[in-house]
Amino acid sequence: MIAILTNPQRFMAFSAWFAPLLGVIAAVLAAVGLWSDFAAPPDYQQGYTVHIMFIHVAAAWMSLFVYACLGAASFLGLVFRVALADAAARAAAPLGAGFTLLALVTGSFWGRPMWGTWWVWDARLTSVLVLFLFYLGYLALQAAIDDEQRSARACAILALVGLVNLPIVHFSVEWWNTLHQGASVFRKDGPAMPPVYLVPLLTIALAYMAAFGGLWLVRIRAEVWRRRANVLALRAAG
Amino acid sequence: MGLDFAAGNYAAYVWPSYALTALIFAVLIIDSLARARRWKKAVETREREAREAGAAAPEDEA
Numbered sequence: 001m002i003a004i005l006t007n008p009q010r011f012m013a014f015s016a017w018f019a020p021l022l023g024v025i026a027a028v029l030a031a032v033g034l035w036s037d038f039a040a041p042p043d044y045q046q047g048y049t050v051h052i053m054f055i056h057v058a059a060a061w062m063s064l065f066v067y068a069c070l071g072a073a074s075f076l077g078l079v080f081r082v083a084l085a086d087a088a089a090r091a092a093a094p095l096g097a098g099f100t101l102l103a104l105v106t107g108s109f110w111g112r113p114m115w116g117t118w119w120v121w122d123a124r125l126t127s128v129l130v131l132f133l134f135y136l137g138y139l140a141l142q143a144a145i146d147d148e149q150r151s152a153r154a155c156a157i158l159a160l161v162g163l164v165n166l167p168i169v170h171f172s173v174e175w176w177n178t179l180h181q182g183a184s185v186f187r188k189d190g191p192a193m194p195p196v197y198l199v200p201l202l203t204i205a206l207a208y209m210a211a212f213g214g215l216w217l218v219r220i221r222a223e224v225w226r227r228r229a230n231v232l233a234l235r236a237a238g
Numbered sequence: 239m240g241l242d243f244a245a246g247n248y249a250a251y252v253w254p255s256y257a258l259t260a261l262i263f264a265v266l267i268i269d270s271l272a273r274a275r276r277w278k279k280a281v282e283t284r285e286r287e288a289r290e291a292g293a294a295a296p297e298d299e300a
Contacts, residue, residue, distance in 0.1 A: 038241045048245040052255045059259075094269070098262050109255040113248055211263065218270045225277035232284035236291070 005076070005084040008224055015217040022214030026207050033203035040196050049110055050197065056106035057185075058205035062212060063103050063131060064166055066096035069216070070138070071163040074156035084220060086152040087227070089159060090142060091219035095212055097135035104128060115179060123172035124180035131169055134162035 004011045033054070043050040070092040077085030107125070108118045119125065138155055145151035168175075173182045184192040191198050245252040 035241065038243055041242070042246070048248045048252055051245065051252050055255060055259050095266060098266050102259060102262050105258055106255045109251045109258075113251050215266055215270045218274050222270070222274035222277050225274065225281045229277055229280040229284055232281065232288060236284065236288060 005073075005082050005088060008083055011084055012221065012224060015221055019214045019217035019221070022210045022217070026210035026214060029203055029207035029210055033200055033207050036200040036203060040200055043197070046114060049113055052106055052110040053197075054200050054204050056103060056110055057201055058208050059099050059106060060103040060128065061205055062208045063096060063100035063128065064169060065209070066092055066099055066212060067131060067134070067159075067162065067166060070096055070159050071166075074159035077152060078156040078160070084224070086156070087220050087223035088216070089152075089156065091216055091223055093135055093138045093142070095215055095219070097132065097139065099208070099212070100128065100132040100135055104132060120179050122178040122180055123176040124169070124178050127165060127169040127172050131162070131165055134158070134165060138162075 004014050037051060037054050040050065042048045046053065070089050073085045073089035073092060076082040077089060104125075107128075111120070112118050138158055141158055142151055142155050145154060172178060173180055185198070185201070193201075
Protein backbone atom coordinates (compact mmCIF):
# COMPACT_ATOMS: atom_id res chain seq x y z
CA MET A 1 0.00 0.00 0.00
CA ILE A 2 2.85 2.39 0.85
CA ALA A 3 4.49 1.65 -2.52
CA ILE A 4 1.20 2.46 -4.25
CA LEU A 5 0.71 5.63 -2.21
CA THR A 6 4.13 6.91 -3.31
CA ASN A 7 3.14 6.90 -6.97
CA PRO A 8 -0.18 8.63 -7.88
CA GLN A 9 -0.28 7.15 -11.39
CA ARG A 10 0.21 3.63 -10.08
CA PHE A 11 -2.41 4.31 -7.41
CA MET A 12 -4.98 5.52 -9.94
CA ALA A 13 -4.43 2.44 -12.12
CA PHE A 14 -4.64 0.09 -9.13
CA SER A 15 -7.67 1.73 -7.49
CA ALA A 16 -9.62 1.89 -10.78
CA TRP A 17 -10.25 -1.86 -10.62
CA PHE A 18 -9.69 -2.59 -6.92
CA ALA A 19 -12.29 -0.11 -5.54
CA PRO A 20 -15.22 -1.64 -7.50
CA LEU A 21 -13.99 -5.12 -6.57
CA LEU A 22 -14.08 -4.18 -2.88
CA GLY A 23 -17.58 -2.78 -3.40
CA VAL A 24 -18.78 -6.11 -4.81
CA ILE A 25 -17.07 -8.04 -1.98
CA ALA A 26 -18.71 -5.71 0.57
CA ALA A 27 -22.16 -6.25 -0.97
CA VAL A 28 -21.78 -10.06 -0.99
CA LEU A 29 -20.47 -10.11 2.59
CA ALA A 30 -23.27 -7.78 3.73
CA ALA A 31 -25.88 -10.09 2.18
CA VAL A 32 -24.33 -13.18 3.82
CA GLY A 33 -23.91 -11.31 7.11
CA LEU A 34 -27.53 -10.11 7.18
CA TRP A 35 -28.76 -13.58 6.26
CA SER A 36 -26.83 -15.20 9.13
CA ASP A 37 -27.87 -12.28 11.37
CA PHE A 38 -31.59 -12.89 10.91
CA ALA A 39 -31.15 -16.66 10.93
CA ALA A 40 -29.68 -16.43 14.45
CA PRO A 41 -32.08 -17.10 17.33
CA PRO A 42 -32.77 -14.40 19.95
CA ASP A 43 -30.17 -14.43 22.72
CA TYR A 44 -31.31 -15.87 26.08
CA GLN A 45 -30.39 -12.61 27.85
CA GLN A 46 -30.47 -9.89 25.18
CA GLY A 47 -33.45 -11.26 23.27
CA TYR A 48 -33.86 -9.71 19.82
CA THR A 49 -31.52 -6.81 20.65
CA VAL A 50 -28.72 -9.21 19.72
CA HIS A 51 -29.39 -8.02 16.14
CA ILE A 52 -28.21 -4.54 17.16
CA MET A 53 -25.03 -6.04 18.62
CA PHE A 54 -23.92 -7.31 15.19
CA ILE A 55 -24.00 -3.88 13.53
CA HIS A 56 -22.88 -1.99 16.66
CA VAL A 57 -19.77 -4.00 17.55
CA ALA A 58 -18.58 -4.12 13.93
CA ALA A 59 -19.00 -0.33 13.65
CA ALA A 60 -17.08 0.15 16.91
CA TRP A 61 -14.18 -1.96 15.61
CA MET A 62 -14.17 0.04 12.38
CA SER A 63 -14.13 3.36 14.25
CA LEU A 64 -10.79 2.29 15.81
CA PHE A 65 -9.40 0.70 12.65
CA VAL A 66 -10.15 3.73 10.48
CA TYR A 67 -8.53 6.04 13.02
CA ALA A 68 -5.42 3.81 13.00
CA CYS A 69 -5.38 4.18 9.17
CA LEU A 70 -5.83 7.95 9.55
CA GLY A 71 -2.95 8.07 12.04
CA ALA A 72 -0.68 5.91 9.86
CA ALA A 73 -1.39 8.02 6.75
CA SER A 74 -0.81 11.22 8.75
CA PHE A 75 2.52 9.87 10.02
CA LEU A 76 3.63 8.92 6.49
CA GLY A 77 2.61 12.33 5.19
CA LEU A 78 4.15 14.35 8.01
CA VAL A 79 7.43 12.44 8.44
CA PHE A 80 8.17 10.82 5.07
CA ARG A 81 6.21 13.17 2.76
CA VAL A 82 4.67 10.18 0.97
CA ALA A 83 2.88 11.60 -2.09
CA LEU A 84 -0.69 10.47 -1.43
CA ALA A 85 -0.52 10.07 2.35
CA ASP A 86 -2.21 13.42 3.07
CA ALA A 87 -4.93 12.57 0.57
CA ALA A 88 -5.40 9.18 2.24
CA ALA A 89 -5.71 10.82 5.66
CA ARG A 90 -8.21 13.41 4.40
CA ALA A 91 -10.22 10.66 2.71
CA ALA A 92 -10.34 8.45 5.81
CA ALA A 93 -11.66 11.07 8.26
CA PRO A 94 -15.31 11.35 7.09
CA LEU A 95 -15.58 7.57 6.81
CA GLY A 96 -14.24 7.11 10.34
CA ALA A 97 -16.63 9.76 11.64
CA GLY A 98 -19.50 7.85 10.02
CA PHE A 99 -18.52 4.54 11.61
CA THR A 100 -18.03 6.17 15.02
CA LEU A 101 -21.42 7.92 14.85
CA LEU A 102 -22.94 4.57 13.91
CA ALA A 103 -21.25 2.87 16.88
CA LEU A 104 -22.42 5.57 19.30
CA VAL A 105 -26.04 5.70 18.16
CA THR A 106 -26.58 1.95 17.72
CA GLY A 107 -24.93 1.51 21.14
CA SER A 108 -27.55 3.85 22.59
CA PHE A 109 -30.34 1.89 20.90
CA TRP A 110 -28.92 -1.27 22.48
CA GLY A 111 -28.26 0.33 25.87
CA ARG A 112 -31.76 1.73 26.40
CA PRO A 113 -33.54 -1.66 26.61
CA MET A 114 -30.58 -3.56 28.14
CA TRP A 115 -29.17 -1.04 30.63
CA GLY A 116 -32.24 1.13 31.04
CA THR A 117 -30.44 4.25 29.78
CA TRP A 118 -29.51 5.82 26.45
CA TRP A 119 -26.18 7.08 27.71
CA VAL A 120 -23.86 6.75 30.69
CA TRP A 121 -20.56 8.56 31.21
CA ASP A 122 -18.52 5.40 31.66
CA ALA A 123 -14.97 5.09 30.35
CA ARG A 124 -15.78 3.15 27.16
CA LEU A 125 -18.64 5.35 25.98
CA THR A 126 -16.83 8.56 26.90
CA SER A 127 -13.58 7.54 25.18
CA VAL A 128 -15.51 6.63 22.01
CA LEU A 129 -17.23 10.02 22.17
CA VAL A 130 -13.75 11.60 22.44
CA LEU A 131 -12.74 9.57 19.36
CA PHE A 132 -15.74 11.00 17.50
CA LEU A 133 -14.72 14.51 18.59
CA PHE A 134 -11.20 13.88 17.23
CA TYR A 135 -12.72 12.98 13.86
CA LEU A 136 -14.91 16.11 13.92
CA GLY A 137 -11.94 18.22 15.05
CA TYR A 138 -9.88 16.86 12.16
CA LEU A 139 -12.61 17.72 9.65
CA ALA A 140 -13.14 21.18 11.16
CA LEU A 141 -9.41 21.96 11.15
CA GLN A 142 -9.12 20.81 7.55
CA ALA A 143 -11.98 23.10 6.54
CA ALA A 144 -10.64 26.04 8.55
CA ILE A 145 -7.19 26.36 6.93
CA ASP A 146 -7.07 27.40 3.27
CA ASP A 147 -3.38 26.70 2.70
CA GLU A 148 -3.22 23.02 1.72
CA GLN A 149 0.22 22.29 3.16
CA ARG A 150 -0.42 24.05 6.47
CA SER A 151 -3.80 22.33 6.70
CA ALA A 152 -2.25 18.91 6.04
CA ARG A 153 0.47 19.48 8.67
CA ALA A 154 -1.95 20.73 11.35
CA CYS A 155 -4.41 17.91 10.67
CA ALA A 156 -1.61 15.31 10.77
CA ILE A 157 -0.44 16.57 14.17
CA LEU A 158 -4.00 16.46 15.51
CA ALA A 159 -4.45 12.94 14.11
CA LEU A 160 -1.22 11.74 15.75
CA VAL A 161 -2.25 13.24 19.11
CA GLY A 162 -5.57 11.41 18.79
CA LEU A 163 -3.80 8.05 18.43
CA VAL A 164 -3.26 8.17 22.21
CA ASN A 165 -7.00 7.65 22.57
CA LEU A 166 -7.06 4.30 20.73
CA PRO A 167 -5.55 2.16 23.55
CA ILE A 168 -7.70 4.11 26.02
CA VAL A 169 -10.84 3.08 24.09
CA HIS A 170 -9.67 -0.53 23.79
CA PHE A 171 -8.53 -1.04 27.39
CA SER A 172 -11.10 1.23 29.05
CA VAL A 173 -13.22 -1.77 30.04
CA GLU A 174 -10.19 -3.34 31.79
CA TRP A 175 -8.67 -0.22 33.37
CA TRP A 176 -11.91 1.10 34.87
CA ASN A 177 -15.17 -0.28 36.19
CA THR A 178 -17.58 0.30 33.34
CA LEU A 179 -21.20 -0.48 32.63
CA HIS A 180 -20.02 -1.51 29.17
CA GLN A 181 -19.11 -5.21 29.09
CA GLY A 182 -15.57 -6.39 28.42
CA ALA A 183 -14.20 -7.93 25.23
CA SER A 184 -16.14 -10.99 24.08
CA VAL A 185 -14.37 -11.84 20.79
CA PHE A 186 -10.68 -10.91 20.94
CA ARG A 187 -9.79 -12.63 24.22
CA LYS A 188 -6.81 -14.72 25.25
CA ASP A 189 -9.03 -17.74 25.90
CA GLY A 190 -11.02 -17.38 22.69
CA PRO A 191 -14.37 -15.79 21.83
CA ALA A 192 -17.03 -15.90 24.54
CA MET A 193 -19.92 -16.19 22.11
CA PRO A 194 -21.24 -19.21 20.21
CA PRO A 195 -20.66 -19.53 16.43
CA VAL A 196 -24.31 -18.75 15.70
CA TYR A 197 -23.59 -15.17 16.85
CA LEU A 198 -19.89 -15.03 16.00
CA VAL A 199 -20.43 -15.79 12.29
CA PRO A 200 -22.83 -12.88 11.57
CA LEU A 201 -20.73 -10.51 13.67
CA LEU A 202 -17.47 -11.34 11.87
CA THR A 203 -19.14 -11.40 8.43
CA ILE A 204 -20.71 -7.98 8.96
CA ALA A 205 -17.37 -6.69 10.27
CA LEU A 206 -15.66 -7.94 7.09
CA ALA A 207 -18.41 -6.31 4.99
CA TYR A 208 -17.78 -3.00 6.80
CA MET A 209 -14.04 -3.44 6.23
CA ALA A 210 -14.47 -4.07 2.49
CA ALA A 211 -16.90 -1.15 2.20
CA PHE A 212 -14.42 1.11 3.97
CA GLY A 213 -11.60 -0.06 1.69
CA GLY A 214 -13.63 0.62 -1.45
CA LEU A 215 -14.91 4.01 -0.29
CA TRP A 216 -11.46 5.03 0.94
CA LEU A 217 -9.97 4.35 -2.48
CA VAL A 218 -12.81 6.26 -4.19
CA ARG A 219 -12.27 9.26 -1.92
CA ILE A 220 -8.48 9.22 -2.43
CA ARG A 221 -9.11 9.18 -6.20
CA ALA A 222 -11.42 12.18 -5.77
CA GLU A 223 -8.68 13.94 -3.81
CA VAL A 224 -6.13 13.24 -6.58
CA TRP A 225 -8.51 14.70 -9.17
CA ARG A 226 -9.29 17.71 -6.93
CA ARG A 227 -5.59 18.55 -6.69
CA ARG A 228 -5.12 18.05 -10.42
CA ALA A 229 -8.12 20.33 -11.13
CA ASN A 230 -6.67 23.02 -8.83
CA VAL A 231 -3.27 22.81 -10.55
CA LEU A 232 -4.92 23.17 -13.97
CA ALA A 233 -6.99 26.13 -12.75
CA LEU A 234 -3.87 27.85 -11.40
CA ARG A 235 -2.00 27.18 -14.63
CA ALA A 236 -4.87 28.63 -16.68
CA ALA A 237 -5.05 31.71 -14.45
CA GLY A 238 -1.29 32.29 -14.38
CA MET B 239 -32.08 -22.33 8.32
CA GLY B 240 -35.06 -19.94 8.05
CA LEU B 241 -34.96 -16.22 8.55
CA ASP B 242 -36.72 -14.62 11.52
CA PHE B 243 -37.41 -10.90 11.15
CA ALA B 244 -39.32 -10.67 14.41
CA ALA B 245 -37.98 -8.18 16.94
CA GLY B 246 -40.69 -8.54 19.60
CA ASN B 247 -40.86 -5.72 22.12
CA TYR B 248 -37.47 -4.48 20.94
CA ALA B 249 -38.59 -3.53 17.42
CA ALA B 250 -38.47 0.17 18.36
CA TYR B 251 -34.73 -0.23 19.03
CA VAL B 252 -33.71 -2.84 16.43
CA TRP B 253 -35.22 -1.32 13.27
CA PRO B 254 -34.10 2.29 13.84
CA SER B 255 -30.57 0.91 14.33
CA TYR B 256 -30.70 -0.83 10.95
CA ALA B 257 -32.34 2.20 9.31
CA LEU B 258 -29.58 4.45 10.64
CA THR B 259 -26.92 2.03 9.43
CA ALA B 260 -28.46 2.02 5.95
CA LEU B 261 -28.74 5.83 6.00
CA ILE B 262 -25.12 6.40 7.04
CA PHE B 263 -23.84 3.96 4.42
CA ALA B 264 -26.05 5.57 1.76
CA VAL B 265 -24.68 9.02 2.64
CA LEU B 266 -21.07 7.81 2.62
CA ILE B 267 -21.46 5.95 -0.69
CA ILE B 268 -23.35 8.74 -2.49
CA ASP B 269 -21.03 11.46 -1.17
CA SER B 270 -17.88 9.50 -2.12
CA LEU B 271 -19.07 8.67 -5.64
CA ALA B 272 -20.44 12.19 -6.27
CA ARG B 273 -17.18 13.75 -5.06
CA ALA B 274 -15.11 11.52 -7.33
CA ARG B 275 -17.36 12.17 -10.32
CA ARG B 276 -17.38 15.95 -9.72
CA TRP B 277 -13.59 16.30 -9.57
CA LYS B 278 -12.98 13.90 -12.44
CA LYS B 279 -15.33 16.02 -14.56
CA ALA B 280 -13.57 19.20 -13.39
CA VAL B 281 -10.20 17.79 -14.49
CA GLU B 282 -11.60 16.77 -17.88
CA THR B 283 -13.18 20.20 -18.38
CA ARG B 284 -10.01 22.08 -17.44
CA GLU B 285 -7.83 19.83 -19.59
CA ARG B 286 -10.14 20.43 -22.54
CA GLU B 287 -10.07 24.20 -21.92
CA ALA B 288 -6.27 24.08 -21.71
CA ARG B 289 -6.08 22.21 -25.02
CA GLU B 290 -8.46 24.67 -26.68
CA ALA B 291 -6.51 27.64 -25.31
CA GLY B 292 -3.29 26.06 -26.58
CA ALA B 293 -4.77 25.54 -30.02
CA ALA B 294 -6.13 29.10 -30.13
CA ALA B 295 -2.89 30.75 -28.96
CA PRO B 296 -0.97 30.68 -32.32
CA GLU B 297 -3.93 32.34 -34.10
CA ASP B 298 -4.04 35.09 -31.44
CA GLU B 299 -0.33 35.72 -31.89
CA ALA B 300 -0.77 35.89 -35.67
